[in-house]
Amino acid sequence: MPGRSVSRQTLSRLPTYLHFLRSLEGEGRRYVSATAVAEALGLNDVVVRKDLASVSSSGRPKVGYVRTELIGELEHFLGYDNTQEAILVGAGKLGKALLSYDVFPQYGLDILAGFDTDPQVYGTEVGGKKILPMEKLSNLCRRMRVRIGIITVPGEHAQEVCDTLIEGGILAVWNFANVHLSVPEGVLVQNENMAVSLAILSNHLKERFSTK
Amino acid sequence: MPGRSVSRQTLSRLPTYLHFLRSLEGEGRRYVSATAVAEALGLNDVVVRKDLASVSSSGRPKVGYVRTELIGELEHFLGYDNTQEAILVGAGKLGKALLSYDVFPQYGLDILAGFDTDPQVYGTEVGGKKILPMEKLSNLCRRMRVRIGIITVPGEHAQEVCDTLIEGGILAVWNFANVHLSVPEGVLVQNENMAVSLAILSNHLKERFSTK
DNA sequence: TAGATTGTTAATCGATTAACAATC
DNA sequence: TAGATTGTTAATCGATTAACAATC
Numbered sequence: 013m014p015g016r017s018v019s020r021q022t023l024s025r026l027p028t029y030l031h032f033l034r035s036l037e038g039e040g041r042r043y044v045s046a047t048a049v050a051e052a053l054g055l056n057d058v059v060v061r062k063d064l065a066s067v068s069s070s071g072r073p074k075v076g077y078v079r080t081e082l083i084g085e086l087e088h089f090l091g092y093d094n095t096q097e098a099i100l101v102g103a104g105k106l107g108k109a110l111l112s113y114d115v116f117p118q119y120g121l122d123i124l125a126g127f128d129t130d131p132q133v134y135g136t137e138v139g140g141k142k143i144l145p146m147e148k149l150s151n152l153c154r155r156m157r158v159r160i161g162i163i164t165v166p167g168e169h170a171q172e173v174c175d176t177l178i179e180g181g182i183l184a185v186w187n188f189a190n191v192h193l194s195v196p197e198g199v200l201v202q203n204e205n206m207a208v209s210l211a212i213l214s215n216h217l218k219e220r221f222s223t224k
Numbered sequence: 225m226p227g228r229s230v231s232r233q234t235l236s237r238l239p240t241y242l243h244f245l246r247s248l249e250g251e252g253r254r255y256v257s258a259t260a261v262a263e264a265l266g267l268n269d270v271v272v273r274k275d276l277a278s279v280s281s282s283g284r285p286k287v288g289y290v291r292t293e294l295i296g297e298l299e300h301f302l303g304y305d306n307t308q309e310a311i312l313v314g315a316g317k318l319g320k321a322l323l324s325y326d327v328f329p330q331y332g333l334d335i336l337a338g339f340d341t342d343p344q345v346y347g348t349e350v351g352g353k354k355i356l357p358m359e360k361l362s363n364l365c366r367r368m369r370v371r372i373g374i375i376t377v378p379g380e381h382a383q384e385v386c387d388t389l390i391e392g393g394i395l396a397v398w399n400f401a402n403v404h405l406s407v408p409e410g411v412l413v414q415n416e417n418m419a420v421s422l423a424i425l426s427n428h429l430k431e432r433f434s435t436k
Numbered sequence: 437t438a439g440a441t442t443g444t445t446a447a448t449c450g451a452t453t454a455a456c457a458a459t460c
Numbered sequence: 461t462a463g464a465t466t467g468t469t470a471a472t473c474g475a476t477t478a479a480c481a482a483t484c
Binding site: 017018020023024026027028031032052053054090091096105106108109112113116119120121159160167183184186190191192194198200202204205206207208209210211212213214215216217218219220 | 229230235236238239240243244264265302317320321324325327331332371372379395396398402404406412418419421423424425426427432
């Protein structure tokens, strides 16, 4: 049954499965089992089996899944065949890097334009995308029915930018600023918080050295 | 008791608390309660109280925590006062953006140098950091006792780079490539996987539109 | 003292893992 | 048929939430 709900944990493993299945290209094997995927990725096989079952029902006992078919089902589930438009706010270094990150289209993401407050950068292009003044944001969002907003401004302006995005009808925010954003019910904030990753890395090292 | 173990979930919330506490600067209030923090960040207050208790024991009933004291304890726990050296491999767009990301020092991370396979970029500087040939990696790691390796190479080379890093004595890998990395026991891989974030964003939009 | 807040102990919830039946 | 694999049902584990006692 399509549209069924999938846990965040499962969701975060799916792209990894997809990538692994694609990497098997050229090995000439038609079938692949959940067990094999689990083994390769260092995961429990029941987890993988459950995850795959939530995306596909083409698995057959003793055989496994037809590799290409499963790839298709994962791509479809992840929306790679249904491109979503996005806009990006904050054309600093990180923003520019994301604007010219050429693999997003493969993941079903199309950044239409960048926005900034610095008149110096208005009209310039980064990665083939125009940088526009903030004033044009709301209008463009509504006209193009953009659903995803990417925030790459300094932390102190992130909430303000977020509010503007939501005013423009944005329903999902990809937040690269290291701040908590308050949003109305129904809007998703996905934080790409480097401070969090650093905390986990640093804690690992601390533990490593305190225990041995 | 210092050095006690903290869950990954708790760990990921700590930087957010710290950031919020700092943002209270200038409000002139000496004390802050877990309840207030929870309210501001949209979290359950018991979660916050437990998290803070794992980092500090200076909380006092009826009063809460001395704001500046708690900030200090969080900074210390997160290792912001104990800089870790790191090296980065892959001086593409993302790699360069990270090399010149000037807030890392505040988070206790110091990127010593970048590495790449392209002779064109050897010797150039990005964000004040030299780009060196891969051959020099192992040696530099060992000599400087570098513990953190940052991978910003294309997926197909990530595992290979990871192996080289580990050979150089790296204990924690910050992986920006969208691939699974196999590492020996005791080495941590922290994935900054954009494909995962995109999957979560896209799924949210899908659910939004199927339910209403 | 009364009330706010901390911190702890027990209950709930959700995800992972284990055991097992179904099937090609 | 036997064995590998799927998918389901039950058990375990860990994190969150709820209830409550301690305290300033």
